[in-house]
Amino acid sequence: MSKYWSPLTASLEPYVPGEQPKDKTYIKLNTNENPYPPSPNAIAAMKAVINEDLRLYPDPNSEMLIQALAKQNGLSPKQIFVGNGSDEILAFAFASFFDPSKPVLFPDITYSFYKVYAKFYGITPKLIPLDEQFLLDVNQFKGEHGGIIIPNPNAPTAIPMPLADVKVLLDNNPDQVVIIDEAYVDFGAESAIALVSSYPNLLVIQTLSKSRSLAGLRVGYAFGSEELIEGLNRTKNSFNSYTIDRVALAGAVAAIEDQAYFQATTEKVVATRERVVSKLQTLGFIITPSKANFVFISHPTIAAKQLFEQLREQGVLVRYFASPRIDRFLRVSIGTDEEMKVFLEVIERLIG
Amino acid sequence: MSKYWSPLTASLEPYVPGEQPKDKTYIKLNTNENPYPPSPNAIAAMKAVINEDLRLYPDPNSEMLIQALAKQNGLSPKQIFVGNGSDEILAFAFASFFDPSKPVLFPDITYSFYKVYAKFYGITPKLIPLDEQFLLDVNQFKGEHGGIIIPNPNAPTAIPMPLADVKVLLDNNPDQVVIIDEAYVDFGAESAIALVSSYPNLLVIQTLSKSRSLAGLRVGYAFGSEELIEGLNRTKNSFNSYTIDRVALAGAVAAIEDQAYFQATTEKVVATRERVVSKLQTLGFIITPSKANFVFISHPTIAAKQLFEQLREQGVLVRYFASPRIDRFLRVSIGTDEEMKVFLEVIERLIG
Incomplete structure (x- = not known):
């Protein structure tokens, strides 16, 4: 102290x-x-940008990466946000969408950083207990609250949530933001990206750290309605305008494209x-x-x-x-x- | 909205x-x-780490970089913090040291991000007017307040502050943190790093973006007493544990060492x-x-x-x-x- x-x-x-x-x-x-x-293409793309241009600032809007993600996921660039790892995006999202005057709901067993973010922003978590098999009852996530965050699959339990359950969450809570943290989704769970254009209150967060083998590069991304993405950009540009460096940007684009x-x-x-x-x-x-x-x-x-x-x-x-x-x-x-x-x-x- | x-x-x-x-x-x-x-050594060091190890997380404590900075500046590693550009360190520092219940002092003409950070943390800025020649009277920075931040040289005026003035600031305000933002110091101004071990309330922030030609890499660093550095680490680890990627870490170490x-x-x-x-x-x-x-x-x-x-x-x-x-x-x-x-x-x- x-x-x-x-x-x-x-x-x-x-x-x-x-x-x-x-x-x-x-x-x-x-x-x-x-x-x-990581993908050999990502390795090559990174090597190619290690040159004198590193004296120049990166594109603060990471447009190349946003374009690549938009194309791959059939979304508009305005529905996409990128950050210095999905942890940074989570930090921005807690600030952007969760009103500290109301409790934020997440499972009692989950990614342990959520309660740390809550503390940082003065948010009171309301922990929704999983059952004895660590299964989650989506109908417990409703009522008077300031937002919801759930990983899919959950951590550290590894258990996935069916897409039908994500829909129930979104339908039950149209006035609050529902964040689905899909850090591990590519290993067999169902992504909620397909719901992004139908639900203005859905934010889906993913990362290059796990399925793209680039934990050492620190790049994450989020998909959501234009109004949610604008909110994230407002927060980011009140904190740090240049979060993704030139090398990470080049590597991320190549990794995304090497499907x-x-x-x-x-x-x-x-x-x-x-x-x-x-x-x-x-x-x-x-x-x-x-x-x-x-x-x-x-x-x-x-x-x-x-x-x-x-x-x-x-x-x-x-x-x-x-x-x-x-x-x-x-x-x-x-x-x-x-x-x-x-x-x-x-x-x-x-x-x- | x-x-x-x-x-x-x-x-x-x-x-x-x-x-x-x-x-x-x-x-x-x-x-x-x-x-x-950038330094050819930095270019070579970055190329050397573009390999399969990028699948692994970077060192969350950036120890190699902290050691290099400690050695170069004659400080202990516990007096050093590193971040994703000096803007990120400024964002952490506003959270860590400025009590929102009191005004924070900075010049009326200065780096325009300061008022953005203040807004983000609910801090009221108290702007200290520069004179007609854009000169700063350090004796105006005292009284009841929550902290001080001044760039040296100031931006966008480019005018330096003598080290004697920094000492006056520190002596006048022993109970508040004084942040000296030295983004541009290497082009002819006097650094306050020499005062770090004497003043527990001094935080000096520098960057690789200007004098080290690495704006594209996003690395900044701060020097201060152990208690200030511990405060920054508490904040950082409530926001994003892995802020500096493997490539940036390697490039930063080599750039620092190529004096x-x-x-x-x-x-x-x-x-x-x-x-x-x-x-x-x-x-x-x-x-x-x-x-x-x-x-x-x-x-x-x-x-x-x-x-x-x-x-x-x-x-x-x-x-x-x-x-x-x-x-x-x-x-x-x-x-x-x-x-x-x-x-x-x-x-x-x-x-x-």
Whole structure:
């Protein structure tokens, strides 16, 4: 604590990212990165812009990237916003659409950054409890409130929400913004992008960090009605006009346009996930129905914290959350087949 | 206006960046970019990290860059913060140190983003008037207030503040944070970095965008006491944990370490500025005493707006601010000698 901190900063409870250890080389299954490299086209596009033009500001409106996303998704450029990772877009969206005088609804088990954003903007969260299977009842998301945010698939449970449920949310809450955070949607869930032109209150947020293998580049994007996108731009231009650098812009455009590579690597991750799930089931694990690039697993007899620590000692990093209701579970990112083979061998030994 | 915007977003008055026209090629003297390319070492370092590791998150703490800055400035890593451009650091600093219940002091003529940040955080600015020569009386910055921010040199006037004045500010206001925004300091003004270890209330902000020729990369940094840096980190980690991408991180480290290249290009810009100032004086212009990479000029008989438009027609872009007290002036970035030769020829023809 410092006398120089504002009351706001003194009150914050900052997010803690997954560890990036430097002590030795781990099989890193703890931050849901993609095990495959980015598209070769994206690599080439980035190399091509590492030149003297870096002395110049980037396009503050990232028009090239917005055009590429508009074309691919059959939307107008005015329905698209881009940011420095989907986390930055979430931060702008909480400011733009959630009225601090009313509670904002999200699941009690979800991406832990939401409560951090709420605190930053003085918003009171109203947590909607998932059931014992971590399933969400969309009909609980209504009444007097200031907005809704739900990841699809949810994190860290990996469980998807059917598009029919998203429609119910939008129909039940026409006067509030509903944000669907689709960071992991490409690994098997249904995107709500198809609903963007029908619902003025829908904002869909996606990222290059997971299915496009570009966590190191920091680019996210959002789809919504023109009025929502204008709101995001008002907020962004009151905070930082130039959020995406020239290299990230070039890499993002090429990654978006290389649909074939994206599909091939995504299918590989999904196939590996299905094999891992089968094997973990034979080992007695409880596993939520995952449509993400990670699985959420619990062993009936061995404590998750103990397993987490033992895996770490054996050189395998996974994520453990010491939070109520989920402290019996581990979140395990899907790596390459080789990495998952080692993971499964280690875990079989540990529980054996 | 949209019913979905929060009261905050509805109330904002966003910043408008300098234009980046795409209709034709201009001599671009409107956004204070450096006319020289980035360090060749920075170019090489960036190319070297365009590889498969981009699938992985960057170091959220940017330790390599913080180490390089610490070494160069004789400070501890705990006295350094880095961000996605100095604008992002300013946005975090307004949140971290300025109590919205009290007015924040800055000059009436200054970087126009300050009043935008103030609006974003519900802070009331108290504008301290510069005198007729745009000079600042530091003894006016005291009393009951929530903090101080001043650019050195000031923008768009280009006028530097002596280090003795910064000391007076810090001594007069020991209970409030004083932010010195040194975006342009390397072109001849005195940095306050030397005071960082003596004054717990001092935050100095710098950027790679100007003197390091990397506006396209979006990296800024701040120097301050450990408690101020901790405050910035609390705010950042409540907003976006991964603000600097892998490529920007590598380029920034190499740019910081290539001190010889930085000195050579900075000296060239300063030498060109001095020649331009001499020539403009012979043409009858009023010119503020610039220690920045731009000059702030006024012609006694020809209106600045008219000159701005005529220069644009002739393919030379400069910046005109339609604001009280400075609407007789143009802000002209210092380009290469060749670019400034064209600028001077055009302007001599226009006023002739």
